[in-house]
Amino acid sequence: MTKIVELKELTKKFPGGKIAVDNLSLTVEKGDIIGFLGPNGAGKSTTINMMMDLIGITSGTITLFGESARHKSNRIRSKIGMIPQEIAIYEDLTAFENVAFFGGLYGLRGKMLKAASLRALRYVALEKNAKEKAENFSGGMKRRLNIACALVHEPELIIMDEPTVGIDPQSRNFILGVIETLNKKGITIIYSTHYMEEVERISNKIAIIDHGKLIACGSEAELINLVTNTQNFSIEVLYPEKVELQKLRALNGVQQVQLEGQILHIIANAEKNPLDDVLKILIAAEVAVKAVDQDKINLETVFLMLTGRKLRDAK
Numbered sequence: 001m002t003k004i005v006e007l008k009e010l011t012k013k014f015p016g017g018k019i020a021v022d023n024l025s026l027t028v029e030k031g032d033i034i035g036f037l038g039p040n041g042a043g044k045s046t047t048i049n050m051m052m053d054l055i056g057i058t059s060g061t062i063t064l065f066g067e068s069a070r071h072k073s074n075r076i077r078s079k080i081g082m083i084p085q086e087i088a089i090y091e092d093l094t095a096f097e098n099v100a101f102f103g104g105l106y107g108l109r110g111k112m113l114k115a116a117s118l119r120a121l122r123y124v125a126l127e128k129n130a131k132e133k134a135e136n137f138s139g140g141m142k143r144r145l146n147i148a149c150a151l152v153h154e155p156e157l158i159i160m161d162e163p164t165v166g167i168d169p170q171s172r173n174f175i176l177g178v179i180e181t182l183n184k185k186g187i188t189i190i191y192s193t194h195y196m197e198e199v200e201r202i203s204n205k206i207a208i209i210d211h212g213k214l215i216a217c218g219s220e221a222e223l224i225n226l227v228t229n230t231q232n233f234s235i236e237v238l239y240p241e242k243v244e245l246q247k248l249r250a251l252n253g254v255q256q257v258q259l260e261g262q263i264l265h266i267i268a269n270a271e272k273n274p275l276d277d278v279l280k281i282l283i284a285a286e287v288a289v290k291a292v293d294q295d296k297i298n299l300e301t302v303f304l305m306l307t308g309r310k311l312r313d314a315k
């Protein structure tokens with residue numbers, strides 16, 4: 001087991017007092033695809049930015065490839081490829097020129113640089129567009145070019161900060177495929193997202209982050225195991241404004257209740273099924289129950305159980 005990244009009690013307090021990352025500790029091992037899963041504002045970017053030395057840390061330590069990130073040497077930098085949240089490419093350069101520019105920053109020259117640039121473009125299926133200017137690319141192609149720029153120096157660790165936000169489903173699917181291919185070659189990936197389906201598809205390890213804290217970390221199966229003695233219901237109601245949330249939350253066996261539009265999400269104990277009592281309260285309040293479904297336990301359930309909030313609209 002080779003540790004590629006080790007964060008210990010990492011904390012970031014911004015001037016003004018906001019604690020964006022709060023005592024966060026985790027380890028990334030060689031060959032991992034670790035998903036940083038958390039809603040907007042959870043602290044994922046701040047964690048990544050500290051790892052990349054783009055912002056200072058308040059306390060704690062970061063170890064990259066066995067060395068302290070505080071004195072990050074060029075040797076360590078050359079092992080990391082970073083794909084930031086905002087696409088960072090030069091619009092007026094061609095795809096090839098963009099990739100070659102970044103390759104040049106890592107000391108590649110001449111034939112080596114050309115071969116590495118074409119190889120990186122091939123990875124993201126932009127080889128045929130090598131001579132086209134980036135300004136003519138679609139959002140998805142720009143994102144793929146951005147990824148090629150981060151791959152040109154053949155890093156051992158790739159850090160991606162929400163690389164699929166705002167791009168079409170086809171490009172998203174393609175990017176996830178690229179990540180899987182890179183990982184098969186032994187490259188370690190840190191992937192930040194608020195899309196549960198993405199980490200479910202590609203990650204072998206998931207770090208659930210909320211309000212700057214690491215809530216849980218493990219494989220999908222390990223995380224789901226945390227909530228195995230629970231069951232998950234969705235109840236569709238016609239008059240959600242009449243739902244008495246406090247009464248439902250007070251029921252014996254009910255662990256979490258969330259109302260999302262007309263859907264009431266309930267997490268309950270597996271042994272003490274409170275569904276009958278829930279329905280009695282709803283019927284007495286005349287909410288008009290339209291449908292009741294038992295849902296699969298998934299990462300959304302884990303997030304709701306551990307934080308009391310839904311992943312996609314947590315604030």
Ligand SMILES: Nc1ncnc2c1ncn2[C@@H]1O[C@H](COP(=O)(O)OP(=O)(O)OP(=O)(O)O)[C@@H](O)[C@H]1O
Nearest residue numbers: 014018020038039040041042043044045046047162
């Ligand atoms: N420079 C800053 N000064 C003050 N607060 C900040 C700064 N940068 C980020 N924050 C705050 O820190 C918290 C964590 O932000 P961060 O960008 O790390 O979250 P995130 O999980 O990456 O979400 P997003 O997807 O929205 O970027 C947020 O509340 C954010 O508003």
